Amino acid sequence: MVNLKENKHRTEHKQIESIPAPKRAYISLNQQLKKSFSPLVKAGDQVLKGQKIASIKEGIYSAIHSPISGKIFSIQDSPHQVLGKGKAIIIDNDFQEKSVATYLRTQKEIDSLDAQELRAIIRETGIVGLGGAGFPSYIKLTPPRPIHTLIINGAECEPYLTCDYRIMLEKTEEIILGIGLIARCLGAKDIYIGIEDNKPKAIEKFRSKGQGLKVKVLKSFYPQGGEKQIIKNITNNEVERGKLPFDSGVVVQNVGTALSIYEAVYLNKPLFERVMTVTGSCLVNPKNLKVCIGTPIKELIDFCGPLKENPAKIVIGGPMMGIAQNNVMTPVIKSTTGVILFNKKEAQTTDEEPCIRCAACVRECPVGLMPCMINLASIKQLWPQAKDFGALDCIECGLCSYVCPANRRLVQSIKMAKLEAIV
Numbered sequence: 361m362v363n364l365k366e367n368k369h370r371t372e373h374k375q376i377e378s379i380p381a382p383k384r385a386y387i388s389l390n391q392q393l394k395k396s397f398s399p400l401v402k403a404g405d406q407v408l409k410g411q412k413i414a415s416i417k418e419g420i421y422s423a424i425h426s427p428i429s430g431k432i433f434s435i436q437d438s439p440h441q442v443l444g445k446g447k448a449i450i451i452d453n454d455f456q457e458k459s460v461a462t463y464l465r466t467q468k469e470i471d472s473l474d475a476q477e478l479r480a481i482i483r484e485t486g487i488v489g490l491g492g493a494g495f496p497s498y499i500k501l502t503p504p505r506p507i508h509t510l511i512i513n514g515a516e517c518e519p520y521l522t523c524d525y526r527i528m529l530e531k532t533e534e535i536i537l538g539i540g541l542i543a544r545c546l547g548a549k550d551i552y553i554g555i556e557d558n559k560p561k562a563i564e565k566f567r568s569k570g571q572g573l574k575v576k577v578l579k580s581f582y583p584q585g586g587e588k589q590i591i592k593n594i595t596n597n598e599v600e601r602g603k604l605p606f607d608s609g610v611v612v613q614n615v616g617t618a619l620s621i622y623e624a625v626y627l628n629k630p631l632f633e634r635v636m637t638v639t640g641s642c643l644v645n646p647k648n649l650k651v652c653i654g655t656p657i658k659e660l661i662d663f664c665g666p667l668k669e670n671p672a673k674i675v676i677g678g679p680m681m682g683i684a685q686n687n688v689m690t691p692v693i694k695s696t697t698g699v700i701l702f703n704k705k706e707a708q709t710t711d712e713e714p715c716i717r718c719a720a721c722v723r724e725c726p727v728g729l730m731p732c733m734i735n736l737a738s739i740k741q742l743w744p745q746a747k748d749f750g751a752l753d754c755i756e757c758g759l760c761s762y763v764c765p766a767n768r769r770l771v772q773s774i775k776m777a778k779l780e781a782i783v
């Protein structure tokens with residue numbers, strides 16, 4: 361656990377703004393890794409805003425909805441923030457804003473929904489975890505054993521990112537309603553929201569409005585927002601290696617997910633847009649933005665410009681867990697939390713050197729892994745060995761790479777091992 365320079369000052373005081381929908385949206389068919397969605401539309405089809413355009417039917421069900429009305433231009437390879445490239449449904453915006461017929465549910469209707477009906481709405485509206493994982497929420501809300509504790513994650517411990525902080529300030533009531541719906545799905549009686557002590561205004565808002573919600577003030581350090589870390593720090597229970605939070609009767613959900621669940625149930629709104637942070641020293645006007653899924657990051661950068669200087673590195677996500685990009689046409693997917701533009705000095709990279717066996721990565725790993733050993737196994741493509749060293753327990757926090765004096769690309773190699781070991 362380390363104290364990182366927060367660098368949240370550029371956007372933490374900025375209200376969420378909506379960026380106009382893109383002329384052309386690139387809706388990736390890989391919203392969840394290793395799971396490709398099947399398109400439900402073809403080139404030339406007209407689509408409405410909110411229309412379901414792709415789904416996964418095998419295994420874990422999920423759905424993607426169009427963020428705009430318009431015409432399907434094509435379904436073809438496009439840049440992807442994690443995979444490099446992958447199939448996307450490309451939609452030309454007609455700017456007519458024609459939506460699927462919908463209605464707002466009344467409080468009476470909502471009160472009469474049972475847990476199964478709530479989960480069905482969350483499933484059909486394509487809600488996924490918005491903290492970065494992108495895992496379908498209805499699965500987490502259908503645990504195989506009883507859940508006594510729900511923890512809402514408002515830590516946002518990654519430097520630079522402020523989108524969760526802003527929704528906590530600007531959408532407090534909606535998040536609280538969303539939390540109530542999640543608790544109903546789970547039958548959880550103990551409900552906490554964990555917020556780092558560097559966000560006193562958010563703590564105050566939830567303390568004043570969240571009746572029955574226990575507000576836990578967490579110390580600011582990285583990675584406070586990791587699922588197992590926040591469970592330990594709030595309940596003092598440790599989730600064993602190889603186990604999941606529900607094995608301990610706990611479910612963790614991000615504040616952004618709670619907001620999306622509110623919108624799905626109360627407003628009947630699928631997840632086709634999200635709030636994210638666009639920031640970095642290269643931008644004149646860094647912002648917190650409400651963005652349509654499928655918007656190329658170039659449009660976000662232009663909206664926050666002009667540039668003070670050309671970025672030497674563009675990262676999607678936070679600086680610790682994010683992924684460097686080489687194509688500004690890469691579109692936003694449901695799990696995109698931010699875009700950061702680093703200048704030359706900040707982006708300075710050094711060559712990878714041989715491991716000096718200092719064990720710094722082992723000491724810092726918050727889940728007790730040996731990153732150096734997983735790295736070796738991954739380099740040699742020994743996937744079963746990487747799995748034996750606990751690759752699947754890695755929370756991809758990036759701390760091992762951060763502290764390594766030999767600049768080993770540990771987290772990248774561990775991510776690769778995780779992907780290969782899962783298949």
Ligand code: SF4
Pocket residue numbers: 724725726727728729730731753754755756757758759760761770771774
């Ligand atoms: S191995 Fe994974 S969990 Fe451990 S420090 Fe590295 S990135 Fe974080």
Ligand code: SF4
Pocket residue numbers: 714715716717718719720721722731732763764765766767768770
């Ligand atoms: S921190 Fe780097 S140099 Fe030290 S043991 Fe880990 S991989 Fe090797």
